[in-house]
Amino acid sequence: MTQALLYGVFGIALFGIGLFGVLAITHVVKKILAINICGVGVFMVFIANASSGATPDFVPHAMVLTGIVVAVAGTAMALSLVVRINALEKPEEDA
Amino acid sequence: MPVFDVASLLPLLIAIPLIGAIFSVLLSTKHAQVLVGLLSASSLVCVMAIILANLPSGGTEFATPIRYALAGWKAPLGIALSLDGFSALLLSLTVFLVTVLTIYSAYYFAASPARVRFWPLWWLLVAGINALFLSADIFNVYVTLEIIGLAAVALVALSGNKAGLTAALRYLLVGLLGSLCYLLAVALLYHVYGTLDFAQLAATAESNPLSWAALALITVGLVLKTALVPLHFWLPHAHGSAPAPVSAILSALVVKASFYLLVRFWMEILAPAVTNEALMLLGILGGIAILWGCVQALRTKRLKLMVAYSTVAQIGYLFLLFPLLMSTEGASGSQLAAQHQSALAAVSYFIVAHACAKAAMFIAAGNIIHSLGHDDIARLQGMAKYMPLSLFTFAIAGGSLIGLPPSAGFIAKWLLLNVAIDTNQWWWVVIILMGGLLAALAIFRVLDLAFIKPEQASDYIAPDNWQKVPVAMPASGLALALCTMALGFNADLIIDLIAIGGGE
Amino acid sequence: MFNNMTLSDSAQQEGGLPSSVLFIVGLVVATVCLFLAMSLVEFQPTDQPLVTLVASNLEQSGVENPVTAVLLNFRSYDTLLEVAVLLIVALAVMPSGLQDAQQPFITVSKPRERSLVLEAFLRWLLPAIVVTSGYLLWTGASLPGGAFQAGALLAGAGILLLLAGHHSFNFNAPTARLLLVIGLAMFLLVGAGVILSSGIALAYPVAMSGILILVIEVAATLTIAAVLVLLFCALQIEPLGPQPNLGDKEKHL
Numbered sequence: 140m141t142q143a144l145l146y147g148v149f150g151i152a153l154f155g156i157g158l159f160g161v162l163a164i165t166h167v168v169k170k171i172l173a174i175n176i177c178g179v180g181v182f183m184v185f186i187a188n189a190s191s192g193a194t195p196d197f198v199p200h201a202m203v204l205t206g207i208v209v210a211v212a213g214t215a216m217a218l219s220l221v222v223r224i225n226a227l228e229k230p231e232e233d234a
Numbered sequence: 235m236p237v238f239d240v241a242s243l244l245p246l247l248i249a250i251p252l253i254g255a256i257f258s259v260l261l262s263t264k265h266a267q268v269l270v271g272l273l274s275a276s277s278l279v280c281v282m283a284i285i286l287a288n289l290p291s292g293g294t295e296f297a298t299p300i301r302y303a304l305a306g307w308k309a310p311l312g313i314a315l316s317l318d319g320f321s322a323l324l325l326s327l328t329v330f331l332v333t334v335l336t337i338y339s340a341y342y343f344a345a346s347p348a349r350v351r352f353w354p355l356w357w358l359l360v361a362g363i364n365a366l367f368l369s370a371d372i373f374n375v376y377v378t379l380e381i382i383g384l385a386a387v388a389l390v391a392l393s394g395n396k397a398g399l400t401a402a403l404r405y406l407l408v409g410l411l412g413s414l415c416y417l418l419a420v421a422l423l424y425h426v427y428g429t430l431d432f433a434q435l436a437a438t439a440e441s442n443p444l445s446w447a448a449l450a451l452i453t454v455g456l457v458l459k460t461a462l463v464p465l466h467f468w469l470p471h472a473h474g475s476a477p478a479p480v481s482a483i484l485s486a487l488v489v490k491a492s493f494y495l496l497v498r499f500w501m502e503i504l505a506p507a508v509t510n511e512a513l514m515l516l517g518i519l520g521g522i523a524i525l526w527g528c529v530q531a532l533r534t535k536r537l538k539l540m541v542a543y544s545t546v547a548q549i550g551y552l553f554l555l556f557p558l559l560m561s562t563e564g565a566s567g568s569q570l571a572a573q574h575q576s577a578l579a580a581v582s583y584f585i586v587a588h589a590c591a592k593a594a595m596f597i598a599a600g601n602i603i604h605s606l607g608h609d610d611i612a613r614l615q616g617m618a619k620y621m622p623l624s625l626f627t628f629a630i631a632g633g634s635l636i637g638l639p640p641s642a643g644f645i646a647k648w649l650l651l652n653v654a655i656d657t658n659q660w661w662w663v664v665i666i667l668m669g670g671l672l673a674a675l676a677i678f679r680v681l682d683l684a685f686i687k688p689e690q691a692s693d694y695i696a697p698d699n700w701q702k703v704p705v706a707m708p709a710s711g712l713a714l715a716l717c718t719m720a721l722g723f724n725a726d727l728i729i730d731l732i733a734i735g736g737g738e
Numbered sequence: 739m740f741n742n743m744t745l746s747d748s749a750q751q752e753g754g755l756p757s758s759v760l761f762i763v764g765l766v767v768a769t770v771c772l773f774l775a776m777s778l779v780e781f782q783p784t785d786q787p788l789v790t791l792v793a794s795n796l797e798q799s800g801v802e803n804p805v806t807a808v809l810l811n812f813r814s815y816d817t818l819l820e821v822a823v824l825l826i827v828a829l830a831v832m833p834s835g836l837q838d839a840q841q842p843f844i845t846v847s848k849p850r851e852r853s854l855v856l857e858a859f860l861r862w863l864l865p866a867i868v869v870t871s872g873y874l875l876w877t878g879a880s881l882p883g884g885a886f887q888a889g890a891l892l893a894g895a896g897i898l899l900l901l902a903g904h905h906s907f908n909f910n911a912p913t914a915r916l917l918l919v920i921g922l923a924m925f926l927l928v929g930a931g932v933i934l935s936s937g938i939a940l941a942y943p944v945a946m947s948g949i950l951i952l953v954i955e956v957a958a959t960l961t962i963a964a965v966l967v968l969l970f971c972a973l974q975i976e977p978l979g980p981q982p983n984l985g986d987k988e989k990h991l
Contacts, residue, residue: 158767162767174410188421212823310788313813358829425781442781
């Protein structure tokens with residue numbers, strides 16, 4: 140088992156941890172964090188695979204950079220929604 | 235003979251809405267935004283018309299998709315746009331619906347402060363949908379999926395109340411999770427095949443554990459976004475609490491976008507990894523979706539929620555495509571190709587019929603909310619007197635969803651039944667017919683109340699806060715509903731278009 | 739339907755799911771991951787054709803850093819759409835309110851409480867950050883760096899400025915809106931403009947590609963910085979309004 144493969148397998152493990160978190164945790168902010176962990180796992184799989192050859196493959200690097208920006212965007216949007224819902228929170232309304 | 239290359243027009247379908255978005259951010263006055271919207275919509279219509287007119291027509295001898303290599307770099311290095319019959323049909327549908335909904339939105343958001351953000355987000359969503367239908371690169375598809383997902387969430391959140399924001403947040407989390415599953419599959423596929431291009435993947439893909447894993451991840455991710463039954467929980471509230479034009483585009487196009495990708499992967503890109511059992515599983519989930527969606531539609535008390543549950547059921551019909559693709563023993567390759575072609579044609583027809591009917595229904599429901607201030611089904615009694623056009627639209631569109639004869643919905647179901655019988659899968663016939671019956675019950679429940687006889691309705695007068703809507707609002711809904719009727723008489727148009735560049 | 743529970747959001751309701759459900763979920767996730775990992779381990783990677791393709795075409799891309807070449811030349815369309823994603827998020831979190839549209843982008847006022855250390859720090863740091871950001875942008879052509887790194891750094895400067903309290907940003911101002919779209923607009927403009935010389939959208943002529951990529955990156959940097967500062971404002975400033983921000987009290991809600 141090469142080092143790159145090890146990173147790849149751990150990437151998948153991270154994805155699994157995140158996935159479990161998303162499904163099992165009910166707290167919204169932690170759920171958002173879990174999604175980010177999931178994303179990091181996916182990025183790790185990309186990067187690990189890119190370095191499995193003699194020279195690194197740069198296309199996955201670029202894809203991960205794009206992916207990170209998209210992940211930041213998604214996280215920011217989710218957090219802003221949480222903030223807005225929190226501001227509207229009233230005890231009378233049903234959950 | 236085309237004088238120019240049709241392919242060079244493809245980037246315009248993405249650039250026009252993006253330019254529209256930029257100008258609607260910069261010019262935030264009401265009239266400027268509407269003007270930008272109308273200009274963008276009309277130029278999209280022109281470009282799409284030119285593309286359709288120059289498509290290679292006629293038989294399957296022109297069965298190669300049109301390709302355009304962006305940035306001048308050929309496929310494994312660069313990103314290509316591609317257009318075949320299936321994507322051309324969905325693009326035309328998008329352009330048509332967007333045009334009608336743009337006109338509708340101009341009135342719907344006329345007095346609302348939400349319009350400042352609605353218009354740019356609207357055009358970004360359209361750009362994302364067009365980009366997805368044109369893309370021929372699996373990573374690029376991920377980016378377009380995120381554009382669609384994030385723009386859709388932002389549009390749902392425009393409603394600004396707690397229910398809407400909560401639905402938007404749930405929609406966002408589900409969407410992000412779905413995209414990540416898809417992205418992991420992209421990582422695996424790139425690792426195995428060293429390319430991201432649709433055509434090159436389709437040429438080299440084979441049946442191995444990593445392909446299965448990738449296909450499974452893609453399917454879970456996209457089914458989550460398409461809202462097939464066990465994973466549909468987010469849809470009714472997201473679609474039910476968004477502003478009317480947003481609900482319309484979400485139900486009509488956004489869920490279809492991820493379905494389109496599923497079809498691409500299952501029929502084309504990863505076709506060797508597909509097994510009959512997996513096809514059957516998707517079909518069974520589709521069948522459950524039809525019945526479950528209809529039953530929920532019957533039980534709900536709010537009109538928009540009912541229309542949204544009906545979308546859950548209609549998505550179920552789309553997934554009946556998959557069992558109809560099953561290969562039978564002893565069938566030759568050309569027989570199988572013909573079977574795939576007719577199944578795809580039936581489902582494409584279904585997509586178009588449902589998109590027009592559902593958009594019309596959401597417009598009608600939006601008008602009702604706009605003038606009554608609520609969409610409680612029980613309180614709609616006798617309201618046909620006050621809103622004849624909207625409820626008439628609702629009735630016609632409902633007829634198409636049920637599958638009553640002159641409508642497009644009828645032809646779509648007829649085609650689907652034909653393929654089901656041809657492939658000896660008669661049990662789908664039972665489900666399709668039951669689905670129609672249940673949908674009829676749900677829709678007639680509303681119509682029965684709304685069109686109740688005047689002497690019985692004497693108690694039910696319009697509420698005090700009743701507002702008349704501008705005539706263009708119900709008219710655009712009615713136009714869409716009539717389109718479903720017109721499509722019922724012109725079925726060949728769509729079926730011929732699908733044949734170009736085939737699904738194979 | 740796990741996601742139905744997402745909004746029981748305060749800490750007291752944690753662990754809402756029964757442990758039997760958790761166990762099943764964990765089992766399913768573990769099985770899936772095990773299968774994924776096994777299939778990944780079993781697979782022998784073939785040679786990667788893109789490695790040689792990127793290397794052989796790098797000269798024509800106008801930059802020496804292969805990652806920048808992929809991001810802004812070979813797969814520039816992805817990056818174009820990514821800038822569109824940032825615009826979507828900016829619009830989604832933008833404070834609504836037309837009345838601010840006439841106000842200037844930056845207003846200077848007396849802060850409620852002055853933080854002398856931060857102010858002194860800022861005076862030293864701000865010019866350095868701006869210069870470093872420019873350097874990162876410039877160096878992205880040959881070394882790791884580029885629009886996103888530069889934009890993030892610049893956004894850091896903006897956030898420090900906000901924290902010092904003398905300045906506040908109004909993102910409904912015309913200037914702010916221009917900043918938010920300029921990255922996408924410049925990308926589209928260049929992408930369309932090169933059709934005149936090369937005939938293909940986004941295909942830069944080889945001689946000009948270096949400078950065109952820089953132009954796109956400068957615009958993208960401004961947009962990225964603006965979007966990130968806007969995100970900070972939307973997430974940080976708003977909740978400070980209604981509730982006093984006392985670290986101890988948060989947990990009890």
